[in-house]
Amino acid sequence: MSELDKSELDELNSDADTALPDPLEMPVMVPDAMKDLHSFEAAPKHQNDLGFPGELVDDWQDVAIAKIGDLRQKYRSFRVYLDSCVKCGACTDKCHYYLGTGDPKNMPVARQDLLRSVYRRYYTIPGKIAPWLVGARDLTEDVLSEWYNYYHQCSQCRRCSVYCPYGIDTAEISMAAREIMDSVGKGQKYCNEIIGKVHSIGNNLGMPAKAIKATMEDFEEELEEDTGIPIKLPVDKKGADVLLVTPSADFFAEPHIDGLFGYAKVFHELGVDWTLSTTASEAGNFGMFIGSYDNMRKVSLRIREAALELGVKRIIFGECGHAWRVAYAFLNTLAGPWDFLDPKYPVPQHVCEFTFDAINDGKLEFDKTQNDHMTLTFHDSCNIARATRMGDKPGGQFEIPRAVIKAVCNNYHDMDEDTIKEGTVCCGGGGGILTDDLMDVRVKGAQPRMRALRKVTEEHGVTNLAAICAICKSQFTKVLPKYDFDMEAIQSVHQLVSNAIIMSDAPKEEETPAPESPAKSEDEPSPSSEADKKMDDPHQNDRIG
Amino acid sequence: MITTIYALAFYFATILLVVGIAYRIFEYAKVPAPLNIATTPAPTTVSGVWLRMFCEVALFESLFKSNKWIWIFGYLFHAGLLLVLIRHIRYFVDPRHVPDFIWLGIAYIQPIGKYAGFAMVFGLAGLAIRRIVVNRVRYISSPSDHLMLLLLIMIGVSGFMMQYVDRTDIVSVKNFFLSLAYLNMFDWQPLPDSLPLMVHLTLVLILMIIFPYSKLLHAPGIFFSPTRNQVDNPREKRRLAPWAKALESGSDKK
Ligand code: HEM
Ligand code: SF4
Ligand code: SF4
Ligand code: SF4
Numbered sequence: 001m002s003e004l005d006k007s008e009l010d011e012l013n014s015d016a017d018t019a020l021p022d023p024l025e026m027p028v029m030v031p032d033a034m035k036d037l038h039s040f041e042a043a044p045k046h047q048n049d050l051g052f053p054g055e056l057v058d059d060w061q062d063v064a065i066a067k068i069g070d071l072r073q074k075y076r077s078f079r080v081y082l083d084s085c086v087k088c089g090a091c092t093d094k095c096h097y098y099l100g101t102g103d104p105k106n107m108p109v110a111r112q113d114l115l116r117s118v119y120r121r122y123y124t125i126p127g128k129i130a131p132w133l134v135g136a137r138d139l140t141e142d143v144l145s146e147w148y149n150y151y152h153q154c155s156q157c158r159r160c161s162v163y164c165p166y167g168i169d170t171a172e173i174s175m176a177a178r179e180i181m182d183s184v185g186k187g188q189k190y191c192n193e194i195i196g197k198v199h200s201i202g203n204n205l206g207m208p209a210k211a212i213k214a215t216m217e218d219f220e221e222e223l224e225e226d227t228g229i230p231i232k233l234p235v236d237k238k239g240a241d242v243l244l245v246t247p248s249a250d251f252f253a254e255p256h257i258d259g260l261f262g263y264a265k266v267f268h269e270l271g272v273d274w275t276l277s278t279t280a281s282e283a284g285n286f287g288m289f290i291g292s293y294d295n296m297r298k299v300s301l302r303i304r305e306a307a308l309e310l311g312v313k314r315i316i317f318g319e320c321g322h323a324w325r326v327a328y329a330f331l332n333t334l335a336g337p338w339d340f341l342d343p344k345y346p347v348p349q350h351v352c353e354f355t356f357d358a359i360n361d362g363k364l365e366f367d368k369t370q371n372d373h374m375t376l377t378f379h380d381s382c383n384i385a386r387a388t389r390m391g392d393k394p395g396g397q398f399e400i401p402r403a404v405i406k407a408v409c410n411n412y413h414d415m416d417e418d419t420i421k422e423g424t425v426c427c428g429g430g431g432g433i434l435t436d437d438l439m440d441v442r443v444k445g446a447q448p449r450m451r452a453l454r455k456v457t458e459e460h461g462v463t464n465l466a467a468i469c470a471i472c473k474s475q476f477t478k479v480l481p482k483y484d485f486d487m488e489a490i491q492s493v494h495q496l497v498s499n500a501i502i503m504s505d506a507p508k509e510e511e512t513p514a515p516e517s518p519a520k521s522e523d524e525p526s527p528s529s530e531a532d533k534k535m536d537d538p539h540q541n542d543r544i545g
Numbered sequence: 546m547i548t549t550i551y552a553l554a555f556y557f558a559t560i561l562l563v564v565g566i567a568y569r570i571f572e573y574a575k576v577p578a579p580l581n582i583a584t585t586p587a588p589t590t591v592s593g594v595w596l597r598m599f600c601e602v603a604l605f606e607s608l609f610k611s612n613k614w615i616w617i618f619g620y621l622f623h624a625g626l627l628l629v630l631i632r633h634i635r636y637f638v639d640p641r642h643v644p645d646f647i648w649l650g651i652a653y654i655q656p657i658g659k660y661a662g663f664a665m666v667f668g669l670a671g672l673a674i675r676r677i678v679v680n681r682v683r684y685i686s687s688p689s690d691h692l693m694l695l696l697l698i699m700i701g702v703s704g705f706m707m708q709y710v711d712r713t714d715i716v717s718v719k720n721f722f723l724s725l726a727y728l729n730m731f732d733w734q735p736l737p738d739s740l741p742l743m744v745h746l747t748l749v750l751i752l753m754i755i756f757p758y759s760k761l762l763h764a765p766g767i768f769f770s771p772t773r774n775q776v777d778n779p780r781e782k783r784r785l786a787p788w789a790k791a792l793e794s795g796s797d798k799k
Binding site for chain 2: 029031072073074075076077079080081083084085086087088089090091092093094104107109110113124125126132133134135158161162163164165166167168169172293294297301304328329330332333335336337346347348385386387388389392393394395397398422
């Protein structure tokens, strides 16, 4: 660790452009670099839809302080974490937003302190008697706006919680802060508008039932054209065995759709009777991002209702990071018990677990050469890596997706060990900040991941990055070009499955043509203009989850 | 006079420390953890969680992954502190009241205890220097963070003074504390007259008094940290906080 030597660091930074920088290289500290980044605030209607005041209430200080008191009675994490931090500094270099922006308020402990300072002022004796001594401060308008700006520069990725000696999870503090801000009428447009959509329509994109059905019919045609077999994408099919809950981005954006095709092919090949639901047509649960148990619960209950209504026996979740966190870790609590489902299967299951089991049982066959035009690496989505599991062994969340990729691809190489698995660095767009008004921090926060990717591309010839999170995929499509990669370098894991799977009922003479090579952008002066247009449509990029 | 003041102060500080920490533990235990937020990969069994907690408390495992400098200094400090505290037990207990094997253990620690004091102060000094020199850590420090380290260093240094510079009559000190510990009300044995001793005891009193109101709460806090003490079993086990259960009775759930 050269951190005691600052001049050495400066030197390292100065030749960052020529040599390959360490993905986790320390930035030069630039206080207040990001202090003015203010995402759009929610309109009164969006606030009211979720049960929050429309605009800043008159006695907002009192309400906010009372809310802190309320939360510390409701969440042990909030209570214990506010008290326990010793300011040891171990987490200070662990947040990708600090690494990418150099703004010290993006160091996890400093982010916590924005709220802890106020907690100390009103809820601890030293803070009441001698605020200057313990870094306590009054809740003023400036503090509120600082909260708003910096708590929306946290992707709730929990990397800091891995490295803190007490496991202090800044995500818990960010969620609480957002809940406090919502309760005084200062919500964020991106999250709150989306949650309203889920409540009223059923998914983040606001796609009505009719549109979903029409889209699936189009997809069925497309699949039949490609493969020569009638692969179905059933919608609202009563009595199906499996309910697939997947992010609505899978209906809309690339490379998500190809992932959806992958699930459909696996189900078809295994003869699984499955269905999507038009009411539970969204896996993502943005209620978590704003720390609102009520909203998170309400969004989860849709899935329970759909499962009951359709009479399914099991629930499988598609590729989505935060969604899998809510599904794996919270769904049982929020919307269980699931005693009406088949007890042979965990509730819910991840589609990677499902495919992995089928591969292990020898029920699927692949032609791996279909993916030979690529060398892959895998981005562990933070929320899957650090907040969930797959399979029955700890760490299955790392091994299972990799096993699936390796079963369908010949060329695979991991990124640096300290940027994957439990130490994975976020894509930069998670936790409710995947909105254009926060593009600055999204791009900067992606820097460590992009550097790690650069390293494997140079050293091991990696061409493509696979992920299992809708937010990650959308974020990468946007930020890859900013770091001189091709936006199409991002792949869904089940897209790879889809490329390689051998369908046993496929017409014999059919030769599936290898997909076009998504080469690196060096060879490609301008990114595909059609795809670019697609991503610039606000409907495309703003409501993904 | 001085003896009486210190005697009363120690009773006061002890009560504050014990009641204060007990109350904090009660508070932490009372607040529900409504959701499973274990940082994964996490153990899937209760015994696994015990092991994880042991590694955190006894080895500072996460800190080791995180930052070797803080780990080395922090570990020297805490291990030193622990040994020094054990070494201090002999000032508060009468050998006649403890089983032999425990007393032997305490006696055994004595020689190591001497070096432990140095390790402790060395570690503290390292942490203090880091807090000033590393700009990230300086940025997050409040005056209280620097003062806490200073307080502990001064406790150590005044302890060394009693031992190596201005030798204090330890037997009298021991008699004083034994008379306190065994509640010989108003028959407190006199404290010897020694400046380093006065400084040492005063600083220890301050430490005891601020403990339940400061970041020193990390000591009980670590055991209550949900990201570390939860079993990774949410698909098998529902956890409903009482306030969350109240929502269930609403009519919105089929
Ligand atoms: C269960 C027992 C304890 C555990 C597991 C524990 C663990 C830790 C850890 C991991 C750190 C962060 C790294 C470091 O700076 O050393 C720390 C810091 C600290 N601990 Fe403890 N500790 C315990 C008890 C205590 C006690 C009884 C004291 C009382 C004097 C104490 C005083 C401190 C101080 C002052 C710091 C901050 C050091 C700094 O400013 O950098 N700890 N502790
Ligand atoms: S690592 Fe934990 S205890 Fe240390 S400064 Fe960060 S949050 Fe506080
Ligand atoms: S949760 Fe992630 S984004 Fe938020 S402070 Fe921690 S490391 Fe940074
Ligand atoms: S979007 Fe993906 S990488 Fe980013 S925080 Fe979420 S899971 Fe992590």
